[in-house]
Amino acid sequence: MAELPARLLIVDDNRVNRLLLSRSVELLGYQASVAENGRVAMDMLRQERFDLLLLDIEMPEMDGFEVLEAIKQIPSLSDIPVIVTSSVEGVENIVRCIDLGAEDYLAKPVNQVLLKARLGSSIEKKRLRDEQKILLKRFATSEVAEDLQTSGFALGGTRVDASILFCDIRGFTAISESQPPEETIELLNLYYTLMFEAIDSHGGIVSLMVGDGLMALFGAPKPLDEPARCAVSAAHDMLDMMSHFNVERQAMSKPEIRIGVGIATGEVVAGYAGTDQRATYTCIGDKVNLAARLEAHTKVAGESVLIDAATHVALDGEPASKALGRVQFKGFSDALDVYAV
Template identity: 35%
Template sequence: MKVSLKIKILIFALSIILLLGSATGYFFLRRISNLIEEQIVYRLNVLSSNISLNAEDPIILEDDTYMAQLVKDIMSNRGFVYAKILDTDYKILASNELNEWGSVDSSIIFIDKSVIKKNKDVIELLKPVYLGDEKIIGFVRIASSTNEIVEAQKSAFVIIAFVTGIFFLIGIILSIVFSSLLTKQLNFLMIGLNKVSKGDLNVQVKRISNDELGVLTETFNTMVTNIREKELIKIAFTRYVSKQVAEKVFENPDTFLNKLKGERKEVSILFADIVGFTSMSEKLLPEEVVKILNTYLSSMVSAVFKHNGTLDKFIGDCVMAVFGAPIVLENSSLSAVNCAIEIQREVSALNLERKSMGLSDINIGIGINTGIAVVGNIGSKERLDYTVIGDNVNLASRLQSTANALKVPIIVSLEVIKKIEGKIDYRQLESVQLKGISSPVKIFSIILR
């Protein structure tokens, strides 16, 4: 039989009322507690208003010393547990605990007015700091211990203990029974939350009740599963783009998901191929071929990611990279050319190592073109690849083949030169006739320094 949490709480409350209703001491204790609590809240409001007014300039000027003094002044008052000053990103600018400085307090949510929170041990007040009367520039978070309430209750309890002792004893027994029923599932959830906070996304909390807490447990398990799947997607995505690009995509996933459906946009396409690798690999052991490929391809991919490019695919010993999608770059041509220059520098460094071992150099031919291409997820229902297609992609591939044939490190098209004019040194080569293009194509060589 499904028993709701609301019914459980009602039964518990009725039991307490039935047992303690005739005890005038209960009301006496509550009255004392309320009076002291009101005093604590009043003190919190006064002190938080004072620190809020005085924290305006220090927050703007990032005056850590002054903010530290404000926190110290708060903590000099009797009964205060902690005091913090935070910015609008919930970064702790000052705290009575030095190890909290600079960390983010993720336990709060945005507010535009004072908020009081109460629990067994502390009464907390969170108050916004305004610049003038409108803009919120930070928050003040202070808390006072409830020890005063506890001590007052203890004193009053001595007076009425004989009268109310029996009732409290019965109430405690009933409270233990009901609290056990209520908190067992919550304890499981707390253990699960603790594991998630430590990065364990494989946790699943056992459901032991059919009430609202049971539903909450199922919701928690579903949430963790969704987070785990999202993290797996993010990890997979970082195989194709740099971590920085991946973070930008996941900051606004809806925008980029729409782009993944397909669009025409200007991008720069880079092809980088190991010259003569096919004939070289025929003379090497398979393990040596894989080792060389991994070394040089890893170097090329690192350069692509460093310059905010997207790894489109590996084509044997060739790398295809795109600049300007999915993240729009200020100058995708310049990013692609700088990437190509860095690849050649890395290759030169690797060749020095090979030369020291008595091995021959390995050369890379790179072709770059800029133009309009179709960008998006292309493939079948079973497998999709984020890629670019179009004549401008084909031209980049042809330029890379030309670079190999002419033994030129980097060859780019006229469209690339238009974008990097005055920023990168180059020289024009003799126009070439490329496959699939009716008229000769102007080509340019990037000068390496």
């Protein structure tokens, strides 16, 4: 499939300039739209998607400086490349454009060869940035993608109060051995879609997926008011979704899928761990281990959702949880209180 030509918005109050610039960029294979001042341009930018802005400075109603300032305030427009084309007098005005975020400045009348080179490079850079964003969204949750875009990437963590949720499918190995691999992948995809939905809708993020197991964080990278309550609500949604899913499976005479969930709450270190080349947003701390142990313990306890004492306290009786007594977990020196919810 051929790529669509890049769409440019030409903003200039002068008709000759608009005509000439449109013609010039169309000859270079781009699609051109025009606006006769900044206000019209902002209206168009809010309604349509453009790949680049060719912006004049001197304009009635709303000038180029005001457009540059307005664009910066709108997150969805903040990364659109702007090339200022003007015959404005004074270096200080050019500097002001660059300071306000313009990618480049081309003096009018615009030299065609220079225009071609600048457009090509700006649009290619924009395309790479867009691609990166799509990739980020695929491999990281949108919260992590957003965090990366606003704070930038740096290995290292911060201490946060969070709830950690572990979840997996009971007897998944047996299920996967009893059916063709395509069906197993299809099952996993469906399962993940449902689990992501439940986690997402309560403000959590999925930080790890291994086979049929996943780990989710509530309270990082974005802080939550009540991470424990969010995690437990997500767990209950997960169970609800699985029971609906099982009704469908039953109708197709397929075995029921059951999940186990473990939740622990407390201070953890959250951040990017790995190398500069390959890293993941994750959480480290004994609460992470505890959540994993609780999840594993669901089989022993015959419960779907197990929580630790800190999560139990944070819930403050709503929803009610049932004390199961103390359990000695591997890797923990003391026996710990466990609750089913």
